[in-house]
Amino acid sequence: MTVNQNQITDLAKYYEEAMRELGYDSIDSNGANQIGFHKNTITSKNGRRVDTANSFLKMAADRNNLHISINSHVTKIPVKADLPVGQNLQDHIFVPIYFFPNVSWTITEEKLNNIWNLMIYLTTGKGKYPIFSKISRFKFLFLFKFQFQFKFRAVVSGTHLILNHYFSTEDIVLKMAEKNQNGFTVLPALLRPRSTGSITLQSTDPFDPPLIDPQYFTQKEDIDIFLKGVKKTLELGHTKAFKALGINIRDTYIHFPQCKKYDAPSDGYLECYIRHYATHFNHPTSTCRMGHSNDPTAVVDQDLRVKGISNLRVVDASVMRNVVSGNTNAPTIMIAEKAADLIRVELLSQGYVCDRLTSSLRKFYGRYGELVIHYDVPLSRMVDDILS
Ligand SMILES: Cc1cc2nc3c(=O)[nH]c(=O)nc-3n(C[C@H](O)[C@H](O)[C@H](O)COP(=O)(O)OP(=O)(O)OC[C@H]3O[C@@H](n4cnc5c(N)ncnc54)[C@H](O)[C@@H]3O)c2cc1C
Numbered sequence: 001m002t003v004n005q006n007q008i009t010d011l012a013k014y015y016e017e018a019m020r021e022l023g024y025d026s027i028d029s030n031g032a033n034q035i036g037f038h039k040n041t042i043t044s045k046n047g048r049r050v051d052t053a054n055s056f057l058k059m060a061a062d063r064n065n066l067h068i069s070i071n072s073h074v075t076k077i078p079v080k081a082d083l084p085v086g087q088n089l090q091d092h093i094f095v096p097i098y099f100f101p102n103v104s105w106t107i108t109e110e111k112l113n114n115i116w117n118l119m120i121y122l123t124t125g126k127g128k129y130p131i132f133s134k135i136s137r138f139k140f141l142f143l144f145k146f147q148f149q150f151k152f153r154a155v156v157s158g159t160h161l162i163l164n165h166y167f168s169t170e171d172i173v174l175k176m177a178e179k180n181q182n183g184f185t186v187l188p189a190l191l192r193p194r195s196t197g198s199i200t201l202q203s204t205d206p207f208d209p210p211l212i213d214p215q216y217f218t219q220k221e222d223i224d225i226f227l228k229g230v231k232k233t234l235e236l237g238h239t240k241a242f243k244a245l246g247i248n249i250r251d252t253y254i255h256f257p258q259c260k261k262y263d264a265p266s267d268g269y270l271e272c273y274i275r276h277y278a279t280h281f282n283h284p285t286s287t288c289r290m291g292h293s294n295d296p297t298a299v300v301d302q303d304l305r306v307k308g309i310s311n312l313r314v315v316d317a318s319v320m321r322n323v324v325s326g327n328t329n330a331p332t333i334m335i336a337e338k339a340a341d342l343i344r345v346e347l348l349s350q351g352y353v354c355d356r357l358t359s360s361l362r363k364f365y366g367r368y369g370e371l372v373i374h375y376d377v378p379l380s381r382m383v384d385d386i387l388s
Pocket of ligand 1: 069070071072316318328329332
C-alpha cells in the first residue's frame with residue numbers, strides 16, 4: 001500500500017502562513033504533540049486512492065483457506081447471543097466554510113473536467129489536476145485537545161458536489177457552480193462527538209434496509225465545540241496571509257436560505273448554518289464496540305471475538321470503542337493487522353506452528369513465542385498459507 005503526499009497548488013503555502021499567524025506550528029501528526037498543522041498523507045498512487053482490496057486481498061484471494069463471500073445476505077440465524085450490535089454509532093461531522101480569493105489559479109470544476117487534463121491523467125497518471133486532486137490537498141489543525149480538526153480543500157466545487165449529494169440544495173449549488181468560482185474550502189470537523197446514534201432493523205424482513213439514525217447534535221456540547229471550531233476557521237479570513245490572496249471575509253458569509261433571519265456571523269447564524277449544513281465524513285464506527293466481558297455496551301472482547309459465540313471475530317471500524325481523533329482508514333487497517341497477529345498467536349497456542357511462524361513470533365512476542373513452540377508438520381502448512 002503506497003502512502004504519499006502530493007501538492008498541486010500554492011494554496012498550502014498561504015494556509016501554512018495563516019496558521020503561523022494564528023500561533024500554530026508545523027507538527028508531526030504521528031508525534032507526541034497533535035496541536036498544530038501538517039501535510040496530509042494519503043494512501044494513493046498516480047493520483048488515485050489505493051485500497052485494501054487491491055493491496056492485501058487480491059494477492060491472497062486464491063488461497064484454499066480463504067473464503068470471500070460477496071453480496072451476501074443473512075436471512076435467518078438462530079439467536080446465539082443478545083448483544084448491542086448497532087448501538088453507539090459515531091462519525092466525524094463537518095461543515096464547509098468557503099473562501100474566495102482574488103486569484104485565477106485555484107482549482108475549479110472547469111479546470112478539473114478539462115479534457116486535456118483528463119487525457120494527460122489517463123495516459124500518464126499525472127497532469128496538473130489529477131482526478132484525485134479534488135480532495136488531495138489538506139492540512140490539519142487539531143484543537144481543543146483532539147476534539148477538532150480542520151481539513152483544507154483546494155477547491156470550492158468539490159464541496160458543491162458534497163452539498164448536492166447530501167442536501168440537494170440546488171439553488172445554492174447552482175449559484176456557486178455558475179460562477180465556476182476560484183476558491184477553496186476549509187472543513188472544520190468534530191472529532192469526538194458526544195451524540196451517538198444507532199443502526200437497527202426496521203422490520204422483520206431481512207431485505208428491508210436498516211434504519212440509520214445518527215442523532216447528530218442531540219448533545220448540546222457538540223454544538224458548543226462546533227461553534228468554537230467554526231469561529232477559529234473564520235479567524236483565518238482575517239490573517240495577512242489570506243488577505244494577501246485577496247480574500248474578503250464578508251464573501252464567506254453566504255446567506256444560505258434557511259439562515260436568512262440571522263445576521264452573519266452571529267452565533268445564531270453560525271449555529272443555524274451548522275445544523276443545516278453539517279454532514280458526516282464517511283467515518284462511521286463503534287457499532288460493535290470492543291470491551292470487557294462485563295461491559296454491557298460491548299459486542300466483542302479485547303481479542304475481537306464476539307462475546308458468547310465461538311470462532312467468530314469482527315475486524316473492522318465498528319469495533320472502535322469511540323471514533324478515533326483522525327481519519328479512520330489507517331486505524332482500521334491497524335486493527336486488521338492486530339487481528340492477524342491475534343489469530344497467529346491463537347493458532348500457536350493450539351500447537352499449529354511452522355518454521356516461519358516460529359521465527360516471526362520470536363521476533364514479535366519474544367519469550368512468550370518460545371514457550372509455546374511445538375512442531376506439527378502437516379498443520380504447519382495451513383499456517384504457512386496464512387503467512388505467505
Ligand atoms: C467516500 C469515502 C471516503 C473516505 N475517505 C477517507 C479518507 O480520505 N481517509 C480515511 O482515513 N478514511 C476515509 N474513509 C473511511 C474509510 O474508508 C473507512 O473508515 C474504512 O474503509 C472502514 O473499513 P471497514 O473495513 O470497517 O469497512 P469497509 O472498508 O466499508 O469494508 C466493508 C466491506 O464489506 C463489504 N460488504 C458490504 N456489504 C456486503 C455484503 N452484503 N456481503 C458481502 N460483503 C459486503 C464491502 O464491499 C466492503 O468491502 C472514507 C469512506 C468513504 C465511504
